Amino acid sequence: MDHSLITYYFGSKEGLFRAVAELALSPAQGFDIVSAKVPPEHLAPALLRSALSAWDRPGYRDGLARLFTDALASEAALRVLREYLHTEMVGRLTEYIGGVDAGRRAAAAATIFSGLFLTRYLLRLEPVASLPADDVVAQLAPALRSALGPHGPGATRANPR
Numbered sequence: 001m002d003h004s005l006i007t008y009y010f011g012s013k014e015g016l017f018r019a020v021a022e023l024a025l026s027p028a029q030g031f032d033i034v035s036a037k038v039p040p041e042h043l044a045p046a047l048l049r050s051a052l053s054a055w056d057r058p059g060y061r062d063g064l065a066r067l068f069t070d071a072l073a074s075e076a077a078l079r080v081l082r083e084y085l086h087t088e089m090v091g092r093l094t095e096y097i098g099g100v101d102a103g104r105r106a107a108a109a110a111t112i113f114s115g116l117f118l119t120r121y122l123l124r125l126e127p128v129a130s131l132p133a134d135d136v137v138a139q140l141a142p143a144l145r146s147a148l149g150p151h152g153p154g155a156t157r158a159n160p161r
Contacts, residue, residue, distance in 0.1 A: 014076050028088045030054065035096065044145035045137045051113060052133045061121055068122065085110070097148060109147040112140055 010016040030050055038046040055061045071081040093106035116136070119125040128136070 014080050028092045031089075031092050031096070040149070044148055045141040048116075048137045048140055048144060049133065051116070052136060055117060055121055056133070064117070065122055068117075085114075089113070093148070099150070105147045109144055112144050112147065116140065 031047070034046050034050050035043060055064065067081060071078040090103070090106045090110050093109050094102045097105050116128075119128045120131075120136070121129075123129075131139075
C-alpha cells in the first residue's frame with residue numbers, strides 16, 4: 001500500500017492501526033449488547049460465552065491475534081492497542097461496576113478475558129485450547145462474577161443496566 005494513502009486516510013501508521021483495532025475489537029459494543037439483555041447475576045457467563053463465540057470465528061480470531069502480535073512487535077502499535085483496550089474494555093467495565101475499587105476490579109475482569117485469549121488462542125495451551133466452551137465458562141465465570149459483582153455487606157452497583 002502506498003504510504004501517502006495511509007497518511008491521507010489515516011494520518012499515520014498509528015491511525016491505520018487504530019482504525020483496524022476499532023473495527024476488529026468491539027468490547028464496548030459486545031458488553032453493551034450482552035449487559036442490556038442479561039440480568040447482572042448472569043452477566044459473567046454471558047460475557048464469557050459471547051467472547052468465546054466471537055473468538056471461535058476464524059476470521060475474527062485471526063484478525064485479533066494479528067493485532068496482538070503486531071502490537072507486541074511495535075511500541076507505537078502497542079501504545080495504541082493498550083489505549084484502546086483501556087478506554088473501551090477497562091473503562092466500560094469500571095463504569096458498569098462503580099464504587100471505590102471499580103478500576104481494580106475492572107482490570108481483574110480484563111485480565112480474565114485477555115488471559116483466556118492468550119492461553120486458548122495465541123499460545124494454544126492445553127487443556128484450555130481444546131476445552132469445550134461450556135467448560136471454560138464453568139471454570140472462569142465465578143472469578144469474573146466476583147470481579148463484576150458488588151462487594152461487601154449491602155453493596156450495590158453504581159450503574160446497574
